[in-house]
Amino acid sequence: MGAQRIVLKFPHRLVDQPIVYRMVKDFDIEFNILKAYITPREEGLLVLELTGKDDSLEKALKYAKSLGVTVQSLSKDIKRNESKCTHCGACVPICPTGALVTDPLTRKVLFYDTKCIACELCIKACPPRAMELHF
Ligand code: SF4
Ligand code: SF4
Incomplete structure (x- = not known):
């Protein structure tokens, strides 16, 4: 089993x-x-x-x-390096599950890791490489 x-x-x-x-x-x-x-x-x-x-x-x-x-x-985990994220928003339309969304009030990009399925699409899309893959 x-x-x-x-x-x-x-x-x-x-x-x-x-x-x-x-x-x-x-x-x-x-x-x-x-x-x-x-x-x-x-x-x-x-x-x-x-x-x-x-x-x-x-x-x-x-x-x-x-x-x-x-x-x-699903053997991987995605984390955001908060010190690298510039809140540019490039990852938001790429994320298929809504784990990355723009806060309508602050315009900051929020990361809900409980919604993340580790598809890795945001990694290449992030200009400063703030989205990181951890094993
Ligand atoms: S693309 Fe990268 S730098 Fe831009 S908001 Fe997303 S995580 Fe932050
Ligand atoms: S790995 Fe996939 S699901 Fe997770 S935040 Fe990035 S784009 Fe969204």
């Missing part, structure tokens, strides 16, 4: 498909939903903890990938 934390990214055309249900039923695995979002582009993002036999997990993820779901391991 093993457990994996993963991010599943569903393109718009797959958002209403029972893919996780099939993964659980057909491959005999269990899951816990840690986070779930629909992005502004109407993609679905699910952060899951999957439990099951190693080969069952592998087959279930292979099945999801074969349908066009992006599968990413």
Whole structure:
């Protein structure tokens, strides 16, 4: 038995498909939903903890990938180096989960790490490299 934390990214055309249900039923695995979002582009993002036999997990993820779901391991953590952030806002439209948002009153960029799924998109987008990847 093993457990994996993963991010599943569903393109718009797959958002209403029972893919996780099939993964659980057909491959005999269990899951816990840690986070779930629909992005502004109407993609679905699910952060899951999957439990099951190693080969069952592998087959279930292979099945999801074969349908066009992006599968990413969640073994990393994103932190913001507050001394480097200039609050330029470049990361805000890039973040798919709303973890980086501009405060309408102060115009400062807020980082809600509980919403972050470690997709790493903000790392390249940040001019002073304030968003950092920690393992
Ligand atoms: S892109 Fe970087 S510097 Fe700009 S607001 Fe985001 S974290 Fe801060
Ligand atoms: S890694 Fe960056 S872009 Fe991705 S969810 Fe976290 S804060 Fe948003």
